[in-house]
Amino acid sequence: MMIRTVLGDIPHTHFGHTQCHEHLFLEKGKSFEINPALCMEDPEKSSAELADYRDAGGSAIVDAQPVRCGRMEEALVTASSKTGVHIIAVTGFHRMLFYEEGSFPCSWTEQQLTDLFECEVTKGMTLKDGRRITARAGMIKAAIETDGVYADSASEMLFGAVAQAAGRSGAPVLIHTELNADILEMIEFFGSAGISPQRLVICHMDRTRYDMGYHREVLSTGANLCYDSVNRLKYLSHEKEIALISAMIVAGYEEQLLLSLDTTNQRLRAYGADMGLDYILKDFITMLREHGVPMSAVENMTVNNAKQALRLK
Helix, strand or coil: CEEEECCEEEEHHHCCEEEEEECCCECCCHHHHHCCCCCECCHHHHHHHHHHHHHCCEEEEEECCCCCCCCCHHHHHHHHHHHCCEEEEEEECCCHHHCCCCCCCCCCCHHHHHHHHHHHHHCCCECCCCCECCCCCCEEEEEECCCCCCCCHHHHHHHHHHHHHHHHHCCCEEEEECCCCCHHHHHHHHHHCCCCHHHEEEECHHHHCCCHHHHHHHHHCCCEEEECCCCCCCCCCHHHHHHHHHHHHHCCCHHHEEECCCCCCCCCHHHCCCCCCCHHHHHHHHHHHHCCCCHHHHHHHHHHHHHHHCCCC
16 A cells, blocks of 8 residues: 655555644745734744654654645655655645635636646646646645535535545545534535545544534544644643543544644744644653553554555555
8 A cells, every 4th residue: 555745655554653634834825814823934944843753753744735725845845855754745725715815726617626636646746836846745635614515616616626536546535624514414425426435534523523423423434533633722622632532432433533733833843832743742642541542542543544544545
């Protein structure tokens, strides 16, 4: 089984500790105007952060910034080469508030978007000036708003493009979720397009829908949940995060859980924060163990599950 990184396809056996929803680089743009925490464009600082992560035992990360949304393609390649950490880049789309009105992606047709997303996985990522580099994306991102996949024709078109591109390229799909979005309906949408739940990595549900019963329903489909609000105390206390994780383990779903931080410049030590990309490795795993989570479950959530969820079909 192969996982597509910015430096090429790597056998899944080469992957250790992996965090499946991070932001190592983010160019200043519309997202910064909305929230100044959404800018990490200093190559030296981001590379230093990645090196600390490596030194703590980190093997790989997913940088979840998609095409034409502040993604810094060449910086990802350089940082991976410099540190030896595997980086999986993403294509696809983010929330519409992060794009200029009337611009990409809604100014494109579904076929144009499908072709772009597929090409970024199979041939190479596109820079903002239109040039293509050889480094390829390894996942396709979609963002579901509270109103769901069928909120409007634009939303349905965007999800359709992601589904088609995933089907043609074999890439797994990374899903940003907003408050109380209908995740089961979304899973059904992808299933009707031939994308199995096992190929979906659904993010943020620890904070966008803290409902243990609903999480069990979603996990029962076979989908993967990335709990990425670790140490985001404005959303969840450590106790609530660990209670959710523990409940899903007891329910038998530890092989579908992933852990991450969803980093911003306020959550990266190199940019002046009081924590870093290595927080799970240095602090949170210890908390999990102190609350009775078995080391075998920790190993699944931080190493083994990512090997399955990130692989190319």
